[in-house]
Amino acid sequence: MSWELLLWLLALCALLLLVVQLLRFLWADGDLTLLWAEWQGRRPEWELTDMVVWVTGASSGIGEELAYQLSKLGVSLVLSARRVHELERVKRRCLENSNLKEKDILVLPLDLTDIGSHEAATKAVLQEFGRIDILVNNGGVSQRSLCMDTSLDVYRKLIELNYLGTVSLTKRVLPYMIERKQGKIVTVNSLLGIIAAPLSSGYCASKHALRGFFNSLRTELATYPGIIVSNICPGPVQSNIVANSLTGEVTKTVGNGGHQSYKMATSRCVRLMLISMANDLKEVWISEHPILAAAYLWQYMPTWAWWITNKMGKKRIENFKSGVDADSSYFNILKRKRD
Template sequence: MSWDLFLSLLLACALLYLGLLLVYFVRADGDLTLLWAEWQGRRPEWELSDMVVWVTGASSGIGEELVYQLSKLGTSLVLSSRKVNELERVKNKCLEISNLKEKDILVLPLDLTDRNSHEAATKRVLQQFGQIDILVNNGGRSQRSLFEETDLDVYKEIMEINFMGTISLTKCVLPHMIERKQGKIVTMSSLMGLAAAPLGSGYCASKHALHGFFNSLRSELVMYPEITVTNICPGPVQSNIVQNAFTEKVSKKVENPGNQHYKMATSRCVRLMLVSMANDLKEVWISEQPYLFFFYIWQYAPTWAWWLTNKLGHRRIENFKSGLDADSSYFRPMKKKSN
């Protein structure tokens, strides 16, 4: 083989490889480390069965789907939220779709803003199961309102639920994990904890706060390598997060939650969460394109990202003021998935 022919073949292989990478990236719905773990890493079916998992915000959305998938893995479950009837409904479905028994699922009503109740709740879990292997901090609320129109009480409530409530419960559970020298703390953040968007200043602030806190906590737990801290950062996912969001007043509900069909299927988001938990990943991004690509721009070219954010943000605010779903035309997803 001549040298020129060898170089031509080498170049063709390189271009083919780059082309495959481009196709893979365009179709990606998670960061590259996460997708590599899904392909070559430890399987949730191997790693998470026979564990005790406590999930807050378990009565709907991502939390509900998470406990369904965990139940099929054989994990013992603690289901928490403020909605007792909904928790019972979720528990009954878990019993229907899995081999779990009544004793394997504890319905534990919990208000994240009632911090004085968190220690007693933790003791109740330990009394039932004797251990807490994974704490999933999923409970929280979003926001749809402009800062200039929003009462400060809304920001107080968001921080109490999303931030203070989450770190309060973590503080109650962590001593048990330190005593056992093992455990996983998984916190549902958001891509909005990495970047920002109009109409969610309080929500973004709470998620940025969670990022700072749990990144710092991870560094403080360096002496306990078997205790892992994972931040989950999803983009738009089919759930009730918009319907349950704060508006400009604490007591006012969102008038038009909009159609959720264009967002990532909840089942896919949860599957990638399980992969993250099984492989002890530190931070993961879960989102379809073009959202995912947008946040890579935020990571590597923030000034360009701000230019794009301002362009799209103007449209988002116009939708909101017109009474439309603020996100309906924020991006045009490259693909759609159904539940």
């Protein structure tokens, strides 16, 4: 075989690989590293069994679904949120749908903004199970309001809950992981921790802060390779996060989450989260297009990202002001085209 023919074959293989990657990306619902781990990586059923997992925000949405899927893996669960009756409901369903026993699930009410309670809560988990293998920082709240219509109290609440509450609980758990030289700190961030969107200035700020904090923490823990720090960044997921979002006043919420059909199924999002946890991925993006494509643009082509975000942002604000769901009207069009 001549060198010229060999070079042509290599070029053809490179082109074919590029086409395959492009096709994968067009139908992706997560970043390509995550999808590779789903295909070729370690399985949650192998890696996460027999662990003690503490999930905050476990009373609904991603946290609730995470509890259900983790319970089927045979882990010991700590379920935390403010609403005790909802946590008890989640616990009952976990017991019904898995082989776990009553002693395997601890319902631990927790208010992330009550920082003074975090030490006692951590000690309660250690007293019950003796260790914390995985802390899933999932508790938080979103926002739907224009900056000029939003009181400073709303921004303060978003930072205290989404950012400071998460940092505080992490700081309480971290010393025990350092002592054991192992553990996983998994934070459910958002793609709005990477990109930006109108109507969510305070939410974006809190999520950008979380990303910066945990990326910095990861570097500080470089001498502890057994401690994994992961940022999970979902896009739109079927949950009550929009309905529970803060508006211009801290005492008011949106109350109506709008249509959910254009959003990713919560079960799929959580499955990808478990894969990222099993494979110790540092940061993952979980979303369908166009949000996933927007994240790649913000990461690698920010000038184009600004232009597209401004165009889409105008429509988002128009929808919001007219009283319809800020996203669904044009995302549904894209969803139908894709289907």
